[in-house]
Amino acid sequence: MSFRYLGNKTKLTDWIIGEISKVIPSGSSIADPMCGTASVSLALAQAGYSVTAADSLAFPVIHARARLLAKKPPAFKAFGGYDKAITWLRSVPSKEGYFFKEFGDKGQPANGRQPRLYFSADNAARIDGVREAIRDLARSGDLDELEHSLMLHSLILSTNKVANISGTYGYFLKELSKNAQQTITFEPLYFEETPGNHSVMLGSIEKHASSISTDAVYLDPPYTKRQYAGNYHILETLAREDEPIAEGDGGLRAWQEHASDFCYRRFAGQAFRKTLELLSVPHIFISYSQDGQVHEDELLAILQDYGKVTVHEKFYNRYRSNKKVQAGNLLERLYHVERF
Numbered sequence: 528m529s530f531r532y533l534g535n536k537t538k539l540t541d542w543i544i545g546e547i548s549k550v551i552p553s554g555s556s557i558a559d560p561m562c563g564t565a566s567v568s569l570a571l572a573q574a575g576y577s578v579t580a581a582d583s584l585a586f587p588v589i590h591a592r593a594r595l596l597a598k599k600p601p602a603f604k605a606f607g608g609y610d611k612a613i614t615w616l617r618s619v620p621s622k623e624g625y626f627f628k629e630f631g632d633k634g635q636p637a638n639g640r641q642p643r644l645y646f647s648a649d650n651a652a653r654i655d656g657v658r659e660a661i662r663d664l665a666r667s668g669d670l671d672e673l674e675h676s677l678m679l680h681s682l683i684l685s686t687n688k689v690a691n692i693s694g695t696y697g698y699f700l701k702e703l704s705k706n707a708q709q710t711i712t713f714e715p716l717y718f719e720e721t722p723g724n725h726s727v728m729l730g731s732i733e734k735h736a737s738s739i740s741t742d743a744v745y746l747d748p749p750y751t752k753r754q755y756a757g758n759y760h761i762l763e764t765l766a767r768e769d770e771p772i773a774e775g776d777g778g779l780r781a782w783q784e785h786a787s788d789f790c791y792r793r794f795a796g797q798a799f800r801k802t803l804e805l806l807s808v809p810h811i812f813i814s815y816s817q818d819g820q821v822h823e824d825e826l827l828a829i830l831q832d833y834g835k836v837t838v839h840e841k842f843y844n845r846y847r848s849n850k851k852v853q854a855g856n857l858l859e860r861l862y863h864v865e866r867f
């Protein structure tokens with residue numbers, strides 16, 4: 528899944544899973560409770576682990592459900608098969624609704640601000656049409672829960688491809704980009720029959736940590752001050768299937784309720800401590816970058832209060848929202864904490 532997402536570990540999964548597998552064998556259970564795109568969850572599942580994925584936001588949970596739980600195309604009885612469900616997605620009529628008004632380049636935001644150029648008017652109306660059609664099908668009981676998640680997963684991936692942004696949804700570009708001028712399209716997903724028993728949950732690590740009973744936990748917290756809830760507000764709205772008030776010029780949904788302590792310099796260290804205190808699993812792996820909110824010495828000192836710490840390092844090219852990436856410019860660290 529090509530996905531522009533801050534902190535996406537797609538390019539690091541071989542290294543991460545390689546280190547994890549030296550400690551807990553394939554077949555063990557592991558949680559990825561800050562799963563984002565679910566790229567690490569999927570790579571762990573492919574390597575034979577049973578994975579419990581979670582995130583405090585709703586759209587990563589949709590991704591994880593689609594990538595872990597749908598091991599083959601569901602029946603999609605309402606359409607007579609998965610291929611026909613995709614054909615249906617492509618043919619849903621447009622509708623000038625919430626996305627058209629709030630996020631389309633010919634829209635009229637309810638708060639009187641200038642049109643927001645997140646999407647071309649045509650694509651915004653297509654998104655509205657598909658959103659409503661998926662909602663109606665789910666409400667009438669014609670989609671089961673997993674089919675519903677797969678539909679939303681497809682909608683999120685397709686929307687992402689035509690979004691007029693430079694990487695995150697914090698704001699839109701001044702002119703419609705080439706990608707944004709393309710017509711939104713829906714491609715069939717790839718399904719993978721992984722061997723483990725997987726599960727997916729919505730909610731913060733603070734909420735779930737004490738009930739996680741897997742052999743290990745992989746933590747991939749935010750490391751910059753950029754809050755995911757604000758920077759991906761449009762994807763969250765697609766996943767939640769609601770129509771929140773679009774605030775200010777950027778049209779962000781209220782995100783403060785989902786603000787992550789890991790994004791605040793003054794709270795991040797304490798957030799690590801709280802998480803480690805709540806977790807009672809024998810092995811904890813943590814991805815954290817060289818330039819994270821918590822300085823490497825501070826993080827090491829925190830982790831050493833909870834177990835024996837081993838640090839693995841790798842240089843790599845990080846995704847930057849402004850696309851300016853220098854070769855091998857960042858040091859990514861994988862900490863292994865073996866609990867006392």
Ligand SMILES: C[S@@+](CC[C@H](N)C(=O)[O-])C[C@H]1O[C@@H](n2cnc3c(N)ncnc32)[C@H](O)[C@@H]1O
Nearest residue numbers: 534535536561562563564583731732747755787
């Ligand atoms: C660095 S990203 C994870 C990237 C992911 N490993 C991937 O490859 O796509 C951090 C994720 O943590 C989530 N998050 C932030 N604070 C959280 C919290 N307190 N509990 C659970 N998830 C949280 C964010 O929504 C985001 O999806």
